Amino acid sequence: xxxxxxxxxxxxxxxxxxxxxxxxxxxxxxxxxxxxxxxxxxxxxxxxxxxxxxxxxxxxxxxxxxxxxxxxxxxxxxxxxxxxxxxxxxxxxxxxxxxxxxxxxxxxxxxxxxxxxxxxxxxxxxxxxxxxxxxxxxxxxxxxxxxxxxxxxxxxxxxxxxxxxxxxxxxxxxxxxxxxxxxxxxxxxxxxxxxxxxxxxxxxxxxxxxxx
Ligand code: PRP
Ligand code: URA
Numbered sequence: 001x002x003x004x005x006x007x008x009x010x011x012x013x014x015x016x017x018x019x020x021x022x023x024x025x026x027x028x029x030x031x032x033x034x035x036x037x038x039x040x041x042x043x044x045x046x047x048x049x050x051x052x053x054x055x056x057x058x059x060x061x062x063x064x065x066x067x068x069x070x071x072x073x074x075x076x077x078x079x080x081x082x083x084x085x086x087x088x089x090x091x092x093x094x095x096x097x098x099x100x101x102x103x104x105x106x107x108x109x110x111x112x113x114x115x116x117x118x119x120x121x122x123x124x125x126x127x128x129x130x131x132x133x134x135x136x137x138x139x140x141x142x143x144x145x146x147x148x149x150x151x152x153x154x155x156x157x158x159x160x161x162x163x164x165x166x167x168x169x170x171x172x173x174x175x176x177x178x179x180x181x182x183x184x185x186x187x188x189x190x191x192x193x194x195x196x197x198x199x200x201x202x203x204x205x206x207x208x209x210x211x212x
Pocket of ligand 1: 080082083105106112134136139140143204205
């Protein structure tokens, strides 16, 4: 059951199927990367449900009709490095012209505190709907800080998208940013003593990029 306001947890058989393969320690890097991308694309459809459309007049072969389209260049993607990079193509499948900003964050292994090491955003991002993507919402520290940095820069429309979340991370994120909707494919049980999500999928960055 979802007790968090403003959190959308997917309950879709296709996502469940793909997440189960993602979790499997025998799933190799190529398949892992493809699955992250596919799951992200499915999630993006749902996350854009409330995106603002503009009216346009279209002439079919038979008559003129009033239709609705996404405004040009209305979306940007901001992956939290490194693992968020794996989700960028998944959003690009739906919004191919979306510009991409990058926020580099690493978690201190001992304190689990996030540290920012890179920050670069496209011009005009303040006017766009920004999808912040990171496959793992564990303590929530990285996502909380990344979204705070975007707000400080003037971004107002933010959607947080993660593949797997821990209850601790959702709690922290929704407390810090109650105005930001969060889309997660799966809510897991808890964190272990090293801040890893259980049952989780291990280290998303390492599995995506073949490190370790
Ligand atoms: C992972 C993950 C998130 C963060 C989640 O990144 O991709 O960014 O941990 O943990 P949190 O919710 O407790 O902040 P990591 O710091 O391992 O860096 P990496 O992506 O470069 O591997
Ligand atoms: N980061 C990961 O990659 N995996 C976890 O389980 C927690 C943080």
